[in-house]
Amino acid sequence: MFQTTLKKPVQCSGVGLHSGKMVTMTMRPAEENSGINFYVTTPQGSQRLTPRPELVIATGLATTIGNGSASVSTVEHLLASIRGLGVDNLRIDAHGGELPIMDGSAAPFVLLIKSAGIRRQNALRRILRVKKKFTHSSGDKSISVEPYAGFLVKYTIDFAHPRIGVQKMSLELTPESFGEVARARTFGFLREVEALYARGLALGGSLDNSVVLDESDVVNPDGLRYPDEFVRHKILDFIGDMAMLDLPLQGRFTVSCSGHALNNQFLRLLNENRDIYLEEVSLGGAAALRKPASAPEGGKVRALPDSLAAGV
Numbered sequence: 001m002f003q004t005t006l007k008k009p010v011q012c013s014g015v016g017l018h019s020g021k022m023v024t025m026t027m028r029p030a031e032e033n034s035g036i037n038f039y040v041t042t043p044q045g046s047q048r049l050t051p052r053p054e055l056v057i058a059t060g061l062a063t064t065i066g067n068g069s070a071s072v073s074t075v076e077h078l079l080a081s082i083r084g085l086g087v088d089n090l091r092i093d094a095h096g097g098e099l100p101i102m103d104g105s106a107a108p109f110v111l112l113i114k115s116a117g118i119r120r121q122n123a124l125r126r127i128l129r130v131k132k133k134f135t136h137s138s139g140d141k142s143i144s145v146e147p148y149a150g151f152l153v154k155y156t157i158d159f160a161h162p163r164i165g166v167q168k169m170s171l172e173l174t175p176e177s178f179g180e181v182a183r184a185r186t187f188g189f190l191r192e193v194e195a196l197y198a199r200g201l202a203l204g205g206s207l208d209n210s211v212v213l214d215e216s217d218v219v220n221p222d223g224l225r226y227p228d229e230f231v232r233h234k235i236l237d238f239i240g241d242m243a244m245l246d247l248p249l250q251g252r253f254t255v256s257c258s259g260h261a262l263n264n265q266f267l268r269l270l271n272e273n274r275d276i277y278l279e280e281v282s283l284g285g286a287a288a289l290r291k292p293a294s295a296p297e298g299g300k301v302r303a304l305p306d307s308l309a310a311g312v
């Protein structure tokens with residue numbers, strides 16, 4: 001299996017969730033083995049920002065990655081689309097500090113990537129395969145991963161709301177199956193949305209880019225895109241959050257009631273202990289690029305910094 005990039009540059013503009021202002025994003029083809037890189041406008045000029053679990057600096061309203069003076073927010077749905085469609089190498093120029101929220105789903109990004117076209121490159125695809133079971137939990141939220149040749153996620157949510165309740169879904173991720181979650185939109189509760197507006201946050205949030213629920217029902221006049229749109233969106237977010245590594249991750253994930261913060265904690269721990277849990281594999285057949293296992297089996301998992309351990 002070979003690495004891929006886009007055939008040509010593509011651009012989109014739209015409202016930023018945080019600022020409410022128009023922001024623009026351009027995706028460009030990138031060379032083999034360069035991975036996914038953002039180029040963010042800063043007062044010092046354009047600065048490269050490569051997604052990594054430890055560069056996730058906020059997960060509240062949307063996922064933000066940052067390093068020094070450069071940051072970019074609302075990256076999760078684009079990163080999910082890139083992984084979902086199997087694009088390995090890409091340059092993303094972002095102006096305005098955040099990506100456009102579009103309709104709150106990944107569907108506009110899928111359309112954009114497909115309109116550019118995906119081009120096969122000459123180097124073999126490299127992935128990170130889970131080689132040992134790893135579980136991380138916090139209260140009633142948990143994520144567990146086991147070795148698996150592919151990306152399979154079984155997700156359960158349980159919200160005490162009449163329109164949500166318990167929802168379960170399994171997805172074996174392929175460019176085709178990604179369509180089952182790509183259209184599912186971000187959701188939030190009216191009381192939380194009103195609190196955000198009162199604090200001058202989420203200025204770009206509206207019923208055009210999120211599903212909003214009051215105490216008993218969905219507020220959006222057009223209702224839901226799927227009865228289980230909520231768990232579908234959680235899987236979409238999970239795919240995006242797991243795309244923060246340098247290479248695509250493979251494993252069988254069992255996720256219960258997680259969100260961006262726990263997803264990020266899980267990925268940080270997995271990555272900080274990658275000698276124990278991950279192996280780099282080239283998807284070309286026999287040649288596996290195994291790293292020497294420098295940590296002993298059952299080695300200790302490094303603790304999280306306090307600032308993240310408290311995340312919701």
Ligand SMILES: [Zn+2]
Pocket residue numbers: 076077185186233236237
């Ligand atoms: Zn989302």
